[in-house]
Amino acid sequence: xxxxxxxxxxxxxxxxxxxxxxxxxxxxxxxxxxxxxxxxxxxxxxxxxxxxxxxxxxxxxxxxxxxxxxxxxxxxxxxxxxxxxxxxxxxxxxxxxxxxxxxxxxxxxxxxxxxxxxxxxxxxxxxxxxxxxxxxxxxxxxxxxxxxxxxxxxxxxxxxxxxxxxxxxxxxxxxxxxxxxxxxxxxxxxxxxxxxxxxxxxxxxxxxxxxxxxxxxxxxxxxxxxxxxxxxxxxxxxxxxxxxxxxxxxxxxxxxxxxxxxxxxxxxxxxxxxxxxxxxxxxxxxxxxxxxxxxxxxxxxxxxxxxxxxxxxxxxxxxxxxxxxxxxxxxxxxxxxxxxxxxxxxxxxxxxxxxxxxxxxxxxxxxxxxxxxxxxxxxxxxxxxxxxxxxxxxxxxxxxxxxxxxxxxxxxxxxxxxxxxxxxxxxxxxxxxxxxxxxxxxxxxxxxxxxxxxxxxxxxxxxxxxxxxxxxxxxxxxxxxxxxxxxxxxxxxxxxxxxxxxxxxxxxxxxxxxxxxxxxxxxxxxxxxxxxxxxxxxxxxxxxxxxxxxxxxxxxxxxxxxxxxxxxxxxxxxxxxxxxxxxxxxxxxxxxxxxxxxxxxxxxxxxxxxxxxxxxxxxxxxxxxxxxxxxxxxxxxx
Ligand code: GAL
Numbered sequence: 001x002x003x004x005x006x007x008x009x010x011x012x013x014x015x016x017x018x019x020x021x022x023x024x025x026x027x028x029x030x031x032x033x034x035x036x037x038x039x040x041x042x043x044x045x046x047x048x049x050x051x052x053x054x055x056x057x058x059x060x061x062x063x064x065x066x067x068x069x070x071x072x073x074x075x076x077x078x079x080x081x082x083x084x085x086x087x088x089x090x091x092x093x094x095x096x097x098x099x100x101x102x103x104x105x106x107x108x109x110x111x112x113x114x115x116x117x118x119x120x121x122x123x124x125x126x127x128x129x130x131x132x133x134x135x136x137x138x139x140x141x142x143x144x145x146x147x148x149x150x151x152x153x154x155x156x157x158x159x160x161x162x163x164x165x166x167x168x169x170x171x172x173x174x175x176x177x178x179x180x181x182x183x184x185x186x187x188x189x190x191x192x193x194x195x196x197x198x199x200x201x202x203x204x205x206x207x208x209x210x211x212x213x214x215x216x217x218x219x220x221x222x223x224x225x226x227x228x229x230x231x232x233x234x235x236x237x238x239x240x241x242x243x244x245x246x247x248x249x250x251x252x253x254x255x256x257x258x259x260x261x262x263x264x265x266x267x268x269x270x271x272x273x274x275x276x277x278x279x280x281x282x283x284x285x286x287x288x289x290x291x292x293x294x295x296x297x298x299x300x301x302x303x304x305x306x307x308x309x310x311x312x313x314x315x316x317x318x319x320x321x322x323x324x325x326x327x328x329x330x331x332x333x334x335x336x337x338x339x340x341x342x343x344x345x346x347x348x349x350x351x352x353x354x355x356x357x358x359x360x361x362x363x364x365x366x367x368x369x370x371x372x373x374x375x376x377x378x379x380x381x382x383x384x385x386x387x388x389x390x391x392x393x394x395x396x397x398x399x400x401x402x403x404x405x406x407x408x409x410x411x412x413x414x415x416x417x418x419x420x421x422x423x424x425x426x427x428x429x430x431x432x433x434x435x436x437x438x439x440x441x442x443x444x445x446x447x448x449x450x451x452x453x454x455x456x457x458x459x460x461x462x463x464x465x466x467x468x469x470x471x472x473x474x475x476x477x478x479x480x481x482x483x484x485x486x487x488x489x490x491x492x493x494x495x496x497x498x499x500x501x502x503x504x505x506x507x508x509x510x511x512x513x514x515x516x517x518x519x520x521x522x523x524x525x526x527x528x529x530x531x532x533x534x535x536x537x538x539x540x541x542x543x544x545x546x547x548x549x550x551x552x553x554x555x556x557x558x559x560x561x562x563x564x565x566x567x568x569x570x571x572x573x574x575x576x577x578x579x580x581x582x583x584x585x586x587x588x589x590x591x592x593x594x595x596x597x598x599x600x601x602x603x604x605x606x607x608x609x610x611x612x613x614x615x616x617x618x619x620x621x622x623x624x625x626x627x628x629x630x631x632x633x634x635x636x637x638x
Contacts, residue, residue, distance in 0.1 A: 001043055001315075004329060004341075005348025008309065009038065010274065013048040013118045014080060016097060017055035023093075026100050035110045044112035046216070046274075046311075047105055049202050051094040052118035053080035058093055065089040068129035071174040075124065079322070084127040085194040086135035091201060098202045099209070106210035114210070115274075116202045116217040119241060125225030126191035128171040137166050139190045153461045154182040181380045182462045188376045192227045196234070203234065218274040219265070221258035222391050224379075227372035229412055232265035241275035241313070242302070247288040250395075252597045253402045255298050256580065257395070259305025261370070264410040268361055270308035273299070278312055279327035279340045287325070292339060293629035296347050297595055300631040304582040304593035308358045310351060312344075353613050356635055360586035365569050366408035367420040368397055369428050371435075374413075377462050378429040378454070385486035387507060393426035393452060399553055400560045405571040405581045417442045422567035424560075425451040430458050436472030443476055444540030448567035450560065451477065452547050453508050454484075477546045478516030478537030485509045485527060487549075495533050495551060496524040503555035505533070510548045517546065520559070534559060576602050579626070592634040596626035608636040 001009075012019070012031060020026050038045055059066050059077040065087040068074045075082050083090040105111050126132075144150040147163060156162040161180055163169055172179035172187050203215050214236035219228055221242060232238050240262045244251035262271040278295055280287040299310045317328040327340060335341040375390040401408045401424075408424070413435035417423055423442055428435075428451070436456060443449050456470030465471035469481040486508055487493065495503045498520055509528055517535035524530075535546045545563055547556075564570075572581040578598035584591045591613070596602050603623040610619050613633040624632055 001041065003348075004345050005352050006043055006315075006329075008044050008046055008112060008311065009315065010046040010048060010115050010311065011035070011038075012050050013115065014050065014053045015048070016050045016053055017057075019050055019101070020055065020097055022057055023061075024096070028100075028104055032104075035105065035108050039108070039110035043110070045108075045110045046113045046115045047101070047111055048115040049094075049098045049101060049117060049206075051097060051116075051198075051202065052120075054083050054090060054093065058089070059083075062087075062089040064129075064131065067124045067127040068132070070126075070128050070172065072128075074129070079123070081123040083124070084129050084131055085124075085191070085198050086127065086132045088131070091198060094198065095201055095205060098205045102206055102209035106213070111210070111213060113237065114206045114213055114215045116199050116206070116215060119218055119220055120195045120199060120231075121192075121223065121225045122220060125195075126171075126187065127194075128173050132194070133170050135194060136171050136187065136190050137169050139193065140169060140186065141166060143186070154180050154186075155461075155463065156180070178382050181377075181382065184380055185373070185377055185462050188225070189227070189373070192225060192230070192372070195226065196231060199231070200234065216272070216274070219262065221254075222261065222394070224372075224375060228261075228265050229372065232267075235266075238262050238266040238269070238271040239274035240271060242273060242298070243275075243277060243281055244298070245284065245288065246290045246294060247286075250399070252298065252301065252580075253399060254395070256301055256305055256402055257398045259302050259307065260364075260398075260408060261410050263306035263362060266306075268306070268409075270306055270359060270361075272309040272311065273302040273307045274311050275313035276302075276310070277327050278329050278344055280325075282323055282326040291599070291629070292343070293627075295340075296343055296350075297597070297629045297631060299347055299351075300593065300633070301580065301595055303354065303357055303633075304362075304580065304584070304595060306362045306584070310347070350614055353616070354633065356589045356613065357584060357591055357633065360584040360589060360591060362407060362582060362584050364407040364409040365420055365567075366401060366406050366422045366424065366564075367411040367415075367417055368394060368401070368408050368424045368426070369413050370394060370410040371413055371428065371430070373460065374428050374430040377458060378427060380462070384454075384484045385508060387486070387489070388427060388454060390427070393550075396452075396550060396553070396556055397424045397426050397450075397560065400557045402580070403557070403577070404561070404564070405573065405575055405579075406564060406569055407572060407582065414438050417447065418445070421447060422564060422569050423447055423449045425449060425455055427452045428455040430460060430462070431456050431472060432460050433472075439473070440476050440539075443542035443544050446541035448543050448545070448563055449476075450545045450547065450563045453481075453510055453549065473544075474515070476537070476539050476544050477535065478539070478544070479512050479514045479532070479535055479546065481548070482511040482513050485511065493526040493528070493533075493549065494524040495521045495549070495555060497521040497534075497555075497558075501558075503552055503558075505549040505551045505555070507550040508548075509533070512546075512548055520545070520562075521551075521555075523549075573605065573607070575604055578602065579604055590636040592632075592636055594624065594626060594632045594634065596628065596630045599628040601625055601627050601630070604632075606634065608634075610634045610636040 517537040
């Protein structure tokens, strides 16, 4: 570990059956020994509460704590995460274990942070058992108070679903056809909250027994089942697990997007890359290896996007179990033979020089709206098209932000947006009144907004907002959407821009009746020939741009470039294609991260001389050369 520069380890994540081999009999000697050893070696510990994988004795004694799927299948122990989040048995046992751990290790000098559970919801995001049904009803009673209000909110007159008693309400179990969409949406909210309660129960104990020790639980990038906005408010440090597929040509962009999300979830606070692989995973059909330098590059990318720490799953490759073919920092074979080990060691050495990075912040002038509730609602079935996916829509915007080296935060639609000049709204299907008013006010006050099709369609109950689509944004956008024309798989339409340029689009099209908006591009050649496809509307002091289809990336880039110009948003630097540039700054330092995502060397212009923290070399005004997948962290002004 010293050789690899390790100074923090996550420990005991799946150790419950070792820590408590039978009910209320605890064995801590082995953990004491490891904690002491790590302390003696100068390594601190992110100590897990070990509650993500209950021991077999618990589910054997209490099979009712096992989770049930929507179709009634009860899952067994023998893997991990086999618990119903609402189960009092599970919660009681987990709390007891955490109390013991907190009692024993609160004052241990190696303890740096608590790691609650692990990747909440990863395998079992929701449980449909009778215990969950009861908890769901309790949650609904709190939300609605009166049964009549629930009936109205769920539109239960449709298909004779009206409830006459709370006890009749079930989770959306397997039904002959689509369950009620409002019920499904509430069940997603409930399921995220049920797991959050588990986290909170553990966190409460830890806060009481070891005040001041930071608490985290590891997120999973854009993980649909959990509303991480709510979760992150309850973490001292946001941490994330990033497992991009090295064979995906856009993996770098996707990992950057996850990093920007983590920074945004923590409202700008530094976060930790809790898990990444040194090389291959074991859980894809084909587990492609990371190319030389890729792990190092993506580690720096996490720093560039606001992380203050880089960790791995896992230290040593295991000999047995379901993850024995997953890579690790220390491989099965002899480390000195392994290029992976050498890259790990090199990274560790370099990260030791990155102290000036810690605590510095990334500041963004662009916000991309991202809301879990809207995501859930958008992807419920029975829509004009089920092909609209929230993350695809985010990516269609983020791709350009990434390539153009703009800096974007993610934000919730009702958030204070006043610090941003440009707000991007990719298909924000569900909006509250508050969120809608917020977006309108943002533009009125001088902001530039770009919004995609199928935004502002429903309210938080999943009821259509009547009065002409998109009802809350018609005057803002200066148009009305008269009808939708979803495109079939593989179908493309042509776009013609006002300057005569042509482009293609797919997925969706719609008939727009402008009422003040000017047309930036129109559909050409399809049913909608000559009708607006992209519009722009001056509203108050600002401007709202609307995109009624999914333009191909180059055309999207063109639209977003124009919007960025309009908003006065500038790239961090003008870098060659394939190079990311992000700046982190603090009271004492300004650090320019330059990352070459390509496998050929590239020269990047430098305006401010400084020192490259990676190797201590001086950086002069002019050009800096980055090798294939090379990086530089230029401490500017030195
Ligand atoms: C994560 C998990 C780790 C390990 C890893 C494998 O989801 O937290 O325990 O399973 O995946 O890639």
